[in-house]
Amino acid sequence: xxxxxxxxxxxxxxxxxxxxxxxxxxxxxxxxxxxxxxxxxxxxxxxxxxxxxxxxxxxxxxxxxxxxxxxxxxxxxxxxxxxxxxxxxxxxxxxxxxxxxxxxxxxxxxxxxxxxxxxxxxxxxxxxxxxxxxxxxxxxxxxxxxxxxxxxxxxxxxxxxxxxxxxxxxxxxxxxxxxxxxxxxxxxxxxxxxxxxxxxxxxxxxxxxxxxxxxxxxxxxxxxxxxxxxxxxxxxxxxxxxxxxxxxxxxxxxxxxxxxxxxxxxxxxxxxxxxxxxxxxxxxxxxxxxxxxxxxxxxxxxxxxxxxxxxxxxxxxxxxxxxx
Amino acid sequence: xxxxxxxxxxxxxxxxxxxxxxxxxxxxxxxxxxxxxxxxxxxxxxxxxxxxxxxxxxxxxxxxxxxxxxxxxxxxxxxxxxxxxxxxxxxxxxxxxxxxxxxxxxxxxxxxxxxxxxxxxxxxxxxxxxxxxxxxxxxxxxxxxxxxxxxxxxxxxxxxxxxxxxxxxxxxxxxxxxxxxxxxxxxxxxxxxxxxxxxxxxxxxxxxxxxxxxxxxxxxxxxxxxxxxxxxxxxxxxxxxxxxxxxxxxxxxxxxxxxxxxxxxxxxxxxxxxxx
Numbered sequence: 001x002x003x004x005x006x007x008x009x010x011x012x013x014x015x016x017x018x019x020x021x022x023x024x025x026x027x028x029x030x031x032x033x034x035x036x037x038x039x040x041x042x043x044x045x046x047x048x049x050x051x052x053x054x055x056x057x058x059x060x061x062x063x064x065x066x067x068x069x070x071x072x073x074x075x076x077x078x079x080x081x082x083x084x085x086x087x088x089x090x091x092x093x094x095x096x097x098x099x100x101x102x103x104x105x106x107x108x109x110x111x112x113x114x115x116x117x118x119x120x121x122x123x124x125x126x127x128x129x130x131x132x133x134x135x136x137x138x139x140x141x142x143x144x145x146x147x148x149x150x151x152x153x154x155x156x157x158x159x160x161x162x163x164x165x166x167x168x169x170x171x172x173x174x175x176x177x178x179x180x181x182x183x184x185x186x187x188x189x190x191x192x193x194x195x196x197x198x199x200x201x202x203x204x205x206x207x208x209x210x211x212x213x214x215x216x217x218x219x220x221x222x223x224x225x226x227x228x229x230x231x232x233x234x235x236x237x238x239x240x241x242x243x244x245x246x247x248x249x250x251x252x253x254x255x256x257x258x259x260x261x262x263x264x265x266x267x268x269x270x271x272x273x274x275x276x277x278x279x280x281x282x283x284x285x286x287x288x289x290x291x292x293x294x295x296x297x298x299x300x301x302x303x304x305x306x307x308x309x310x311x312x313x314x315x316x317x318x319x320x321x322x323x324x
Numbered sequence: 325x326x327x328x329x330x331x332x333x334x335x336x337x338x339x340x341x342x343x344x345x346x347x348x349x350x351x352x353x354x355x356x357x358x359x360x361x362x363x364x365x366x367x368x369x370x371x372x373x374x375x376x377x378x379x380x381x382x383x384x385x386x387x388x389x390x391x392x393x394x395x396x397x398x399x400x401x402x403x404x405x406x407x408x409x410x411x412x413x414x415x416x417x418x419x420x421x422x423x424x425x426x427x428x429x430x431x432x433x434x435x436x437x438x439x440x441x442x443x444x445x446x447x448x449x450x451x452x453x454x455x456x457x458x459x460x461x462x463x464x465x466x467x468x469x470x471x472x473x474x475x476x477x478x479x480x481x482x483x484x485x486x487x488x489x490x491x492x493x494x495x496x497x498x499x500x501x502x503x504x505x506x507x508x509x510x511x512x513x514x515x516x517x518x519x520x521x522x523x524x525x526x527x528x529x530x531x532x533x534x535x536x537x538x539x540x541x542x543x544x545x546x547x548x549x550x551x552x553x554x555x556x557x558x559x560x561x562x563x564x565x566x567x568x569x570x571x572x573x574x575x576x577x578x579x580x581x582x583x584x585x586x587x588x589x590x591x592x593x594x595x596x597x598x599x600x
Contacts, residue, residue, distance in 0.1 A: 048431075051431075051435045052434075052435065053431055053434055053435060073437060076435060076436060076437040077437045079435060080435075081431065081432060081435040083428045083431055083432070084428070085427050085428035087427060087428035087429045087431060087432040088429075089356050089359070089360065089429070090360075091359055091360040091363040091364055092356060092359055092360075092363075096359075100352055100353075100355075100356060101432070101436065103348075103352050104349055104352055104353075104433070104436045104437075104438050105436065105437060106437065132363065148432065152436070158435075
């Protein structure tokens with residue numbers, strides 16, 4: 001088995017904060033690996049370590065067989081990085097941006113032109129190719145940034161929260177672009193805070209928390225571990241929250257979660273449709289007024305709760321701020 | 325998708341050894357920095373207008389009240405104004421560096437198979453070009469409002485070259501600031517160091533008119549040596565009487581300062597850049 005990334009016991013401290021605290025992670029060739037975790041879990045620090053931008057304090061990290069610590073130049077030849085920020089030059093056109101990066105990869109002028117043109121085509125930027133990037137929309141800029149990471153035809157593509165801050169439509173467009181790449185055989189490592197993103201794009205998901213991997217598997221495996229769906233009820237009056245929580249908890253034999261500010265009770269249910277129906281019946285028979293009731297896929301908080309036994313706090317930590 | 329995958333596979337072979345040379349990559353990154361200036365004309369036009377206005381204010385408003393023995397104030401002012409102009413442009417260097425870092429552009433470049441020094445080298449080159457342009461422009465206005473070279477044309481050219489060298493040295497100081505600042509606002513704030521350097525110097529008025537305790541700093545700081553070196557080259561025979569030393573005295577000291585600034589800031593900047 002060849003691995004595109006092999007990390008063992010990675011540690012990285014920023015002052016008192018351990019951004020990576022003994023992270024083990026392997027990503028196989030020929031697939032998309034998603035690193036899922038809340039803000040500050042160490043996702044960005046890990047991607048930066050793979051991209052040779054951060055040198056871990058301890059541990060070993062092999063990228064496409066090259067030691068990232070000892071031979072970073074070899075790693076840089078095989079990776080392409082697209083970050084949370086659209087790191088393109090706004091005062092250059094889309095084409096100029098791509099040709100510059102291709103040239104920096106050592107491509108001849110002619111090859112750079114050809115690969116820039118191919119990437120523009122692939123990302124649907126042909127019409128905008130000769131406009132300055134500062135006239136692009138947020139989604140277009142993000143696609144151009146993705147293009148800049150592709151133009152050197154990397155074996156491994158690193159995408160750090162590629163859709164953070166994008167509107168839903170641009171997000172879907174970017175997903176399509178990433179899927180097309182994978183079909184072409186590029187290995188991808190992406191980080192995300194969104195479970196559905198990992199679900200849509202990745203065949204292998206690693207959940208990390210406090211700089212350590214806490215679970216790994218296919219999206220289906222992980223979902224089976226947390227089981228089923230979530231029924232969420234929004235009550236009209238805050239005073240009914242404990243009643244509803246107690247009731248739903250008893251039916252499904254799990255603890256229901258209460259979110260007071262939004263007057264919501266949520267509970268994990270096994271199986272599909274009948275969970276919603278039975279919840280509705282019980283709530284009705286208790287005479288509780290509700291504003292809304294719905295069944296949905298578990299979100300990252302619930303995945304966390306199921307796997308770590310505690311909610312995923314969105315703590316602001318070093319990996320996001322210090323490493324920026 | 326077939327056309328794309330073949331096009332993407334092809335350049336892999338064209339990635340010659342995967343390492344772009346120092347010179348080639350430096351020039352490519354420099355081109356980007358220059359394009360940014362050229363294609364954001366508001367920046368340059370505004371800066372140029374502002375600089376010209378200040379120059380005319382010094383020349384015609386304050387200038388009338390300042391008397392320098394043995395020469396018109398414009399001949400005294402121009403070397404000082406040009407040298408401080410180089411410093412004020414450094415604030416832009418620090419800001420641009422911090423912006424590139426903050427916006428992720430430096431991350432992109434650092435993840436590419438290019439020598440890491442080419443990114444800093446490109447910033448220095450681009451901003452040195454800006455310094456040269458701005459100095460030439462200021463000199464042109466200066467000649468239009470009565471400034472004259474009293475030494476040889478060769479001395480004039482040497483003065484111009486000296487300003488570029490000095491600008492180059494100070495670029496490194498500002499790049500270092502930009503690397504440490506973390507964001508553009510902080511970089512701009514750190515750039516305020518320019519004010520005491522520019523005003524507590526011989527740039528606009530003779531140091532001898534300042535309070536004694538200020539003179540100690542004003543006499544020995546790098547900008548004063550630089551300004552007086554340029555003066556000694558442009559004032560010709562008047563220089564010795566005004567400055568009390570031959571031009572070699574000031575030129576060597578100005579160059580020593582430039583070398584010292586480079587020797588201290590370059591290793592710090594490079595180390596900081598490598599650490600990321």
